[in-house]
Amino acid sequence: MEHRLDRIKKELHAQSYKLTPQREATVRVLLEREEDHLSAEDVYLLVKDKAPEIGLATVYRTLELLTELKVVDKINFGDGVSRYDLRKEGAKHFHHHLVCTECGSVEEIMDDLLEEVEEIVQKDWGFLVKDHRLTFHGICRVCQENMEEEEKN
Amino acid sequence: MEHRLDRIKKELHAQSYKLTPQREATVRVLLEREEDHLSAEDVYLLVKDKAPEIGLATVYRTLELLTELKVVDKINFGDGVSRYDLRKEGAKHFHHHLVCTECGSVEEIMDDLLEEVEEIVQKDWGFLVKDHRLTFHGICRVCQENMEEEEKN
């Protein structure tokens, strides 16, 4: 954890930004809740526990900064809210998501899966791929099981 | 064109919705500008040419309705705006996009490309895939060529 914070600190410094207490508190929240997909508001509320004086605007500014530095990815699942997702260390690409249309759960997939597809896109469309976003919509294992249960009744 | 409009009309009727003049004008705009990725505001301005009395709220309501009926897909490229994209006729899945980070152009890919990946997801994660969203970010052919030009100078 501290190791990743240090890394982020270095990346900030490399661009002559500072790791202020507010920024540190924000990054810590993101590290602690890595599996979640927090909105700016979510982050704000969690950061307020650590640093009660912080303002929402600062959280937005910090998240924007972290997005620029590619420390987080800004994602959007179609509700009106942007969510922020920490990049895995050393990950070349953004990871994928499985969004369940029944229960709304979001599962992450770290495997790349798209290497072949990217090659096709580069070859056939002449498009130089830098990153991707892949989200599957469907029904998660748990909801499938629940639906089978219901059918029995 | 009329054929597709008819189809949409039937789908509306099947759910006891009507194809009002406002809805028709909206659908016509979407059909005419199929290659584009229009925001609600964009659609509104275009529809106003055909039906000047229409209100923005009606456009939003129509687009929401069409999304429900799976006539259009609501997408989001990360700017704060939702865009609406007509489903290709008979398309099982949403098509993919290539977003150029240099010039902002958006190219569409109709090929499926993901069949194998979906099988993996179903098998390894027990997730029943219904649809997907895939967007590649990178540099389009034209911008790549421009960048090569510049390097020569």
Add this chain to the structure above:
DNA sequence: GTGGTTGCAAATATTTTGCATGGCT
């Protein structure tokens, strides 16, 4: 008349910005 539909205005929600203040070097 009934029920879905519309336009307008107001309300909401999310994100951005202006500006005076504060902290660090």
Add this chain to the structure above:
DNA sequence: AGCCATGCAAAATATTTGCAACCAC
């Protein structure tokens, strides 16, 4: 002093909702 960063409030954007009026059957 100079500069980046912050908090607050106001502004800007995007979208949704309440409601009276409207239209078609």
